[in-house]
Amino acid sequence: MTRNDPIDDCIARAAETVGTVWPLHSFVTANPLAGLEDRPFHRAVSEAEDLFGGRGYPHPSVFRQAWETGQIDPGVLREELDAHGFDGEPEALLEEMAASEAEADSGDDGSDSPTDEVDRVLSKWLAAFLDQGQAEWAMPDREAGFYAAWRELAPHDGDVPGCQRASDLPETATEALEAALDGLPEDRWEDVFEHHLAALPGWTGLVKQREDADADPWQDECPVSLREYLAVRLTLADLLGAPIEPAETPGDVDDADEAPLEEVWLSAWEKSYRDRLVGGLDDDVEESSAGSDGSRPDAQLVFCIDTRSEIIRRHIEAAGPYDTHGYAGFFGVPMRYEGYDSDVAVDACPPIVDPEHRVHDRPAEDCRGDASAYDGWRHLVSAGRKHLKSLKTNVAAAFTFVEGAGSAYGAAMAGRTLLPAAVHDLTDAVDERTPDPHEFCAPTVDSETRPEGESRTGTGSAATRDEAHADGGLPTGMTLEEKASYAEAAFDLMGWESFARLVVFTGHASETTNNPFDASLDCGACAGNPGGPSARVLAEICNDPEVRSALRDRGHDIPQDTVFLAAEHNTTTDEITLFDDDVPASHEEDVDGLREDLAEARAAAAAERTESMRTGRDDGVRETERRAADWAETRPEWGLAGNASFVIGPRELTEDRDLDGRAFLHSYDWSTDPDGDALEAIMTGPLVVTQWINNQYYFATVDNAVYGSGSKVTQNPVGNVGVYQGNGGDVMTGLPLQSLKVDDDQPYHQPLRLTAVIHAPVDRVEEILQRHEEVAQLIDNGWLRLTVVDPEQDNEPVHYQGDLEWDAEPQKVAAIAD
Numbered sequence: 117m118t119r120n121d122p123i124d125d126c127i128a129r130a131a132e133t134v135g136t137v138w139p140l141h142s143f144v145t146a147n148p149l150a151g152l153e154d155r156p157f158h159r160a161v162s163e164a165e166d167l168f169g170g171r172g173y174p175h176p177s178v179f180r181q182a183w184e185t186g187q188i189d190p191g192v193l194r195e196e197l198d199a200h201g202f203d204g205e206p207e208a209l210l211e212e213m214a215a216s217e218a219e220a221d222s223g224d225d226g227s228d229s230p231t232d233e234v235d236r237v238l239s240k241w242l243a244a245f246l247d248q249g250q251a252e253w254a255m256p257d258r259e260a261g262f263y264a265a266w267r268e269l270a271p272h273d274g275d276v277p278g279c280q281r282a283s284d285l286p287e288t289a290t291e292a293l294e295a296a297l298d299g300l301p302e303d304r305w306e307d308v309f310e311h312h313l314a315a316l317p318g319w320t321g322l323v324k325q326r327e328d329a330d331a332d333p334w335q336d337e338c339p340v341s342l343r344e345y346l347a348v349r350l351t352l353a354d355l356l357g358a359p360i361e362p363a364e365t366p367g368d369v370d371d372a373d374e375a376p377l378e379e380v381w382l383s384a385w386e387k388s389y390r391d392r393l394v395g396g397l398d399d400d401v402e403e404s405s406a407g408s409d410g411s412r413p414d415a416q417l418v419f420c421i422d423t424r425s426e427i428i429r430r431h432i433e434a435a436g437p438y439d440t441h442g443y444a445g446f447f448g449v450p451m452r453y454e455g456y457d458s459d460v461a462v463d464a465c466p467p468i469v470d471p472e473h474r475v476h477d478r479p480a481e482d483c484r485g486d487a488s489a490y491d492g493w494r495h496l497v498s499a500g501r502k503h504l505k506s507l508k509t510n511v512a513a514a515f516t517f518v519e520g521a522g523s524a525y526g527a528a529m530a531g532r533t534l535l536p537a538a539v540h541d542l543t544d545a546v547d548e549r550t551p552d553p554h555e556f557c558a559p560t561v562d563s564e565t566r567p568e569g570e571s572r573t574g575t576g577s578a579a580t581r582d583e584a585h586a587d588g589g590l591p592t593g594m595t596l597e598e599k600a601s602y603a604e605a606a607f608d609l610m611g612w613e614s615f616a617r618l619v620v621f622t623g624h625a626s627e628t629t630n631n632p633f634d635a636s637l638d639c640g641a642c643a644g645n646p647g648g649p650s651a652r653v654l655a656e657i658c659n660d661p662e663v664r665s666a667l668r669d670r671g672h673d674i675p676q677d678t679v680f681l682a683a684e685h686n687t688t689t690d691e692i693t694l695f696d697d698d699v700p701a702s703h704e705e706d707v708d709g710l711r712e713d714l715a716e717a718r719a720a721a722a723a724e725r726t727e728s729m730r731t732g733r734d735d736g737v738r739e740t741e742r743r744a745a746d747w748a749e750t751r752p753e754w755g756l757a758g759n760a761s762f763v764i765g766p767r768e769l770t771e772d773r774d775l776d777g778r779a780f781l782h783s784y785d786w787s788t789d790p791d792g793d794a795l796e797a798i799m800t801g802p803l804v805v806t807q808w809i810n811n812q813y814y815f816a817t818v819d820n821a822v823y824g825s826g827s828k829v830t831q832n833p834v835g836n837v838g839v840y841q842g843n844g845g846d847v848m849t850g851l852p853l854q855s856l857k858v859d860d861d862q863p864y865h866q867p868l869r870l871t872a873v874i875h876a877p878v879d880r881v882e883e884i885l886q887r888h889e890e891v892a893q894l895i896d897n898g899w900l901r902l903t904v905v906d907p908e909q910d911n912e913p914v915h916y917q918g919d920l921e922w923d924a925e926p927q928k929v930a931a932i933a934d
Contacts, residue, residue: 118864122295122302127342130309135320136328136467137849139837142644144147144467145756145777147899148317148823148849149809155838157377157869157898167314168820170815173378174867176213178818182385183210187866189302193384200380213377230358233315233369237275237356238349239844241266242319246326248334249834264680278355289347295411296350296360304361307327311362312349313342319346319368322837330470331452331590333460333719382869386901390871390915393761394903396773399911401452401875409481412441415618415710417683420445420639420647421780422624423759427724431717433771438713439510440767441610442781444802445623445641447654448605451475452590455649456487456553457494462649464642466805473598474590475559475653484555490551526599530745532629537738541744554695559653561660563593599657600666606654609794611766615678618706621654622692623647624685626755632833633825633852634708637687637755640809641802648684652695655682688753690721691739728754728864730775733826750828750854757856759813762806764798765875767907776811780806784909786876795876796884799891803872807900810870816850817857817867822848870900877908882920892920 133151139146147153152160161172173415182188183206192208245262246853257265267285270276279285286292297305313320323345324924351852353360359638375383416435419425424921429440439918446465454461456477463471479487594602606612625646626637639647649825657663658680667674691716696707722736729743729751743752754777763770770781782802789795797799816824825831825848838847856865859867874881881904885892895902895916902916 119857123290123297124303124343124850126302126305127346130306130313131324132319133163133265133310134313134317134320134324135849136324136327137318137838137847138467138644139322140632140833140839141635141836142462143247143633143814144644145636145640145809145851146467147381147808149811150808150813151897153897155897160377160897167310168317168822171819172815173376173382174286176210176217178863178867179213179378179385180210181384181863182866187388188381188385189388190229192388192391193381196380196387198385200375202377202380209377209381213381213690230356231315231353232359233275233356233468234352235846237273237352239316239319239846240275241348242316242323242345243834243847245340246319246322246334247336248837250833250836261344262338262340263287263292263344266348276352276355286347289341289344292347292351293343296347296354300361308361312346312353313574315349316846318849321849322847331666336601342451364480369508381869385866386868386871389760389866389868390901390903393763393775393779393871394873394905394913397769397873397905397911399905401907401911403767411437412614413437413616415439415620416441416616417620418443418447418606418623418783419622420624420641421762421782421806422639422641422687423756423777423780424753425624425685426775426781427611427777428685428690428692428717428721430604430774431720432714432723434720435713435717436709438710439616441612442767442862443606443610443783443784444805445639445647445650447621447623447647447650448602448609449473449653449657451650451653453559453645453649453653456557457490461647462643464645464647466801467643468801468804471590473594474592475561475649476592477553477557477649478554480558486551486556490553490556532745536629536746536749537742538590540741543745551573554648554652555697556565558594559656561599561648561653561656563591563595563598594657596662596666599660599663600670601657601661602654603667604672605797607667608789609797610783611788611794612672612786615674617675617677618679618681618710619658619704620681620683620694620710621651622683622685623649623651624687626753627688628687628752629745629749629750630826631752632839633855636851636855637753640756641805646684648682648693648695651682651684655680655695677702681707686744687755688744689716690725690739692718725753725777730783750852754864755851755855756809758815759806759810759870760866760868761871761873762803762804763873763875765873769875769905784875786880789876792876792880792884795874795880796887799874799881799884800888804891804894805899806872807870807894810897812850813856813865814867814869816855816901817863817865819906820850820853820856824848824856828852828854869898870903872900873886873905874902875905875907875911878904878914878922880905885920 135146135148135150148588149160149164152163155163162169164172179188188204190641197209204212244251245258245265247254247407255265257268267282270285271279271281286295297308300308323340324341326332327341329335350360351360416439417432418441419429421444425442432438432440444466450465450469451472451473452471452475453464454474456479461474461476465471470904502780557729559637623642623646624639625648626634628634635644638644641647642650660673664674679699681699683692684695685692686852694707694711694714699707719737722740724736726736726739743749758776758778759780761777762782764782764784766785767783769779782798784795785796786795820826825839826841830841831848831852832843833839834847841848857863885895894900896918904914904916904922905911909924912924914922917923
């Protein structure tokens with residue numbers, strides 16, 4: 117590929133408007149309009165409507181429901197309407213929006229076009245090429261690249277006219293693009309590319325992700341690029357008689373500076389929520405009270421900032437003398453992780469962070485027996501699964517297999533359908549009898565070279581590797597300096613100056629059955645993977661005597677009796693598993709007491725969450741276990757539905773408030789961060805990621821057909837990379853309806869843009885915004901809202917108005933029940 121090629125430059129600019137999409141097995145929530153964040157929100161959604169056909173604001177009926185249930189404060193709404201020059205009573209304005217919506221809907225005749233045929237044929241080929249192991253018969257010649265492989269096979273496709281042999285098509289992708297663009301002025305190329313990339317944003321987003329991925333084995337084996345994608349699409353458009361140029365190029369929106377009525381209603385709803393949130397904060401907080409009264413909690417538990425952690429944290433604090441804290445769930449360690457029993461390594465860090473280390477699990481020397489037992493069980497199960505799969509998919513054996521095994525399969529299906537809770541019990545019983553890798557393995561955090569010939573998983577494989585710089589140049593493990601820096605960063609960002617006897621880093625993962633979107637319920641900060649491994653890595657680091665010595669030199673004097681543990685929070689059942697195999701005898705009683713209190717907190721949290729699911733069940737724990745094992749359950753848990761705010765500050769700011777699982781909570785103590793470095797790291801990292809998550813939920817709620825994935829009932833998984841609605845078309849890019857709505861008429865997720873609340877001096881926040889234009893741009897353009905609770909101004913809320921201007925309220929609004 118030629119550098120600075122004008123075609124490549126145009127493709128790169130055109131592709132910016134289409135969001136990146138990750139494969140379903142590593143689902144990452146992201147703003148589907150991320151490429152339009154450099155313009156005001158109302159302009160971006162208008163342009164997205166032209167490009168993708170998706171709406172950008174809640175339906176008028178959703179605003180009506182919020183209005184009638186008191187979620188929108190009348191005074192706030194009136195203020196917003198007057199500020200933007202809208203006259204009329206709320207009821208009349210709601211009717212006006214509804215009438216306009218009905219008129220717009222009536223203009224779609226639903227007829228097919230040649231472009232629809234291009235979409236259909238191209239989707240078929242993309243599904244075949246991008247398949248990641250689901251297909252029994254893989255598409256031939258994929259190693260040659262997408263265009264070359266398609267060119268060889270296109271003559272055999274009856275849907276591709278005028279193509280008898282491969283030589284009838286341009287030989288290379290470049291030649292195909294040049295032929296398609298022949299006669300078009302260069303200043304039109306970008307519009308053409310943008311139009312065609314936006315036609316199938318799901319497939320385009322997947323190709324973008326593959327092309328940009330670092331050390332992706334599928335991309336190495338089956339390369340694809342946006343250039344090849346467009347070459348195939350434009351060639352198909354020519355063969356099928358579809359237009360190359362867009363019918364009408366999206367231009368600037370009329371009255372671009374004027375916010376539409378929908379924007380005003382949305383802003384009023386968001387400000388009403390913000391006022392209730394800020395009104396309930398503790399205005400006596402000046403700095404973190406950790407250790408200030410001389411007391412020492414029995415344990416400090418650090419959870420991911422995930423909204424689901426807010427619920428369990430409340431109940432843990434109520435169960436005993438425990439402090440809970442929030443920190444991004446990859447615990448600040450940017451690693452590519454390979455589990456003991458895994459065939460692949462995964463990036464266990466947010467998409468905006470590049471992995472810097474490779475970490476894998478290795479059996480401890482005194483646990484080789486457990487490793488051998490586990491390997492034997494795993495190999496037996498794996499061999500059985502392979503045998504069953506071969507029988508089911510073999511043409512000769514399939515019929516007799518079904519006849520012979522039908523009764524056994526029928527009994528198993530009946531059990532899973534009628535008695536899912538019993539299936540959960542059986543699975544737990546089997547798990548208890550089988551050694552778990554975390555019981556006999558430790559993460560390789562030390563920078564070292566493995567002896568030549570030692571297997572990847574100890575006793576389970578004969579594979580070898582270059583340990584010094586395995587997998588794309590990533591070093592295995594970390595140096596002492598790096599380990600100390602990761603531990604120091606964690607303590608600095610959370611503002612820690614004291615430590616309990618037990619410190620528990622708690623990652624999180626979900627438990628679900630028959631759910632294509634299971635990765636969306638795992639840890640987003642770990643790129644859709646479980647967070648337990650990241651917790652184990654940081655605990656291992658902090659228990660290292662050399663690291664503690666280095667931290668002491670940096671001002672963090674960890675008591676000798678402090679022991680760091682890892683844990684994993686099952687967000688479906690609220691069970692918290694402690695990885696406590698190496699805990700010293702001196703702390704066993706502490707751990708036993710903690711385990712009992714965690715069970716109590718689990719029961720209370722599960723009861724709260726099952727009530728939100730409206731199950732009518734009395735036993736919350738049993739109900740969550742049933743949901744986890746029920747293969748017909750479309751909603752094993754709510755995930756991050758309901759998210760609306762991100763609070764950055766000490767726990768004392770919110771600890772007496774039930775935030776209803778709607779807030780991301782990141783611990784921060786402004787008094788321990790005089791230079792603002794910790795706050796800067798939070799605002800440029802977790803704040804950006806939570807905005808991605810929030811906008812994913814927002815857009816999937818306001819237009820699920822375009823930005824979501826429709827009902828799970830009618831979804832079809834394709835290629836282990838995504839889902840269709842029906843049997844073809846574009847791969848869907850967002851969350852299913854069941855993750856967002858209680859039923860057809862009752863949304864669970866309220867589509868609000870993120871409200872960020874920061875407990876810090878205003879001037880400190882302003883300095884960070886001045887240094888980071890990309891963060892200021894998100895707020896200035898209305899993708900999220902910012903309020904600062906300034907401890908140097910009696911904790912008065914100061915609301916950001918844009919362009920580094922602030923609006924201080926003389927008195928805080930009284931807290932109102934949601």
